[in-house]
Amino acid sequence: MEKNLRTHYWIMLIPALIWLVMFQIAPMFGIVMAFQDFNPGAGFLHSEFVGLENFRYMLELSDVRSVLWNTLVIAFGKIVGNLFVPLVFALLLNELRKKYLVKFIQTSVYLPHFLSWVILSGIMLQIFGINGPVNHVLAFLGLEPVQLFQRADLFRGFIIGSDVWKNFGFNSIIYLAALTGIDHTLYEAAEMDGAGRWRKMWHVTLPGIRTTIALLAILSLGGILDAGFDQVYNMYNPLVYSTGDIIDTYVYRSGLQELDFSMGTAVGLLKSVVSFILITTGYWLAKKLVGYRIF
Numbered sequence: 001m002e003k004n005l006r007t008h009y010w011i012m013l014i015p016a017l018i019w020l021v022m023f024q025i026a027p028m029f030g031i032v033m034a035f036q037d038f039n040p041g042a043g044f045l046h047s048e049f050v051g052l053e054n055f056r057y058m059l060e061l062s063d064v065r066s067v068l069w070n071t072l073v074i075a076f077g078k079i080v081g082n083l084f085v086p087l088v089f090a091l092l093l094n095e096l097r098k099k100y101l102v103k104f105i106q107t108s109v110y111l112p113h114f115l116s117w118v119i120l121s122g123i124m125l126q127i128f129g130i131n132g133p134v135n136h137v138l139a140f141l142g143l144e145p146v147q148l149f150q151r152a153d154l155f156r157g158f159i160i161g162s163d164v165w166k167n168f169g170f171n172s173i174i175y176l177a178a179l180t181g182i183d184h185t186l187y188e189a190a191e192m193d194g195a196g197r198w199r200k201m202w203h204v205t206l207p208g209i210r211t212t213i214a215l216l217a218i219l220s221l222g223g224i225l226d227a228g229f230d231q232v233y234n235m236y237n238p239l240v241y242s243t244g245d246i247i248d249t250y251v252y253r254s255g256l257q258e259l260d261f262s263m264g265t266a267v268g269l270l271k272s273v274v275s276f277i278l279i280t281t282g283y284w285l286a287k288k289l290v291g292y293r294i295f
Contacts, residue, residue, distance in 0.1 A: 033265040040261070054266040063250070064267065071246040071271075074159055074227040079220045081164035082171055087213065089168055090175035091201060109169030121234035124162060125149065155240040163231060174216065175209060182208035218286045222279030225271050247271045 029044070034054055036047040058064050089109070096102050112120065128134050128148045135145035148154055182205065190200045229248035236244040247267060255264025 030265065031269055033261050034269045036262055038262045038265075040259075050262075054262050055270065058263060058266050058270070063245075066242065067245050067247055067250045067267075070156070070243055071225055071227045074156055074232075074244075074246060075224050077156070077160035078163050078227065079223060081160055082167055083213070083217055083220065085164050085168045086172035087175055090172040090179065091205060093172070093176065094179050094205070095197060095201070106169065109172075111169075112166045113170035115166075117228075117230040117234050120162070120166060121231070124235070128158075149235065149237065150239045152240045152243040155236070155244045159228075159232060159235065159244065163228060174212065178209040178212040179205065214289060215286055218282050218289065221282035221285075222275060224278055225275050 032044055033047075035049060035051060036044075037050050037053075038044075038047045093102060093105060096105075126132055128146075130145060130147055138145055146154070148158055186204045186208070187200055190204050195203065225247060227246040227248070229246070229252070232244060232246055233249055233252070236249065248271075251264045251268045251271075254260045254267065
């Protein structure tokens with residue numbers, strides 16, 4: 001019986017394994033373009049091999065250095081925001097006593113997570129655009145309109161803030177689940193000692209979920225170079241390239257729009273290698289510090 005069940009599991013995995021091989025493993029052969037002066041007409045096998053020349057040239061470009069810095073700033077801002085804003089929200093929501101209000105708030109803040117950036121970016125372009133309601137309110141108050149999508153100095157903050165707004169409700173689920181595991185007798189003991197609501201939160205609630213907080217912080221290291229292609233691509237424009245262009249959008253423009261396949265592949269490969277190192281480091285730290293392991 002157990003052997004048949006295991007066989008059924010493997011049969012169920014066949015479609016996923018086929019998808020993995022076709023779309024994740026087989027395309028990795030294209031990495032060879034990073035070490036070639038790739039010519040689409042000659043193909044992989046007959047393009048000139050140039051070794052590390054693409055990487056050397058890449059590191060000399062000021063654009064690439066700017067792109068790497070933008071990626072790090074935006075990704076780090078998203079990591080910090082998506083760690084602490086959901087935590088604060090979960091703590092505040094946990095203090096509410098009216099369950100119907102909790103359910104209403106949860107449903108309201110979860111909804112943006114399930115909308116794609118194609119939809120949300122269109123909504124935000126309408127709301128924060130030069131003719132949007134936000135600028136109409138500013139004009140009514142006698143203030144100058146803000147050209148948010150044309151101001152490079154404001155674009156990073158807008159990208160980070162909108163991503164946190166979209167995901168903080170959904171990300172708080174992990175914290176809310178961790179809060180249910182705290183022993184309620186600890187709250188009763190703290191209350192008998194005269195602790196108020198905020199003191200109980202500080203001395204009971206936060207220590208009770210500190211392992212979860214540490215785990216999420218450590219595992220988020222792997223996303224330090226993932227600033228969100230979908231979001232940035234749907235919102236940015238040439239006026240904000242100096243602060244909004246990230247690795248993924250640069251690879252897209254360089255590889256597909258400018259047809260510089262070798263350079264685009266080299267940048268993408270560099271990101272993948274660094275991300276792999278960071279993910280491995282993150283899981284190693286998670287195992288050492290909080291006892292988390294995949295296998």
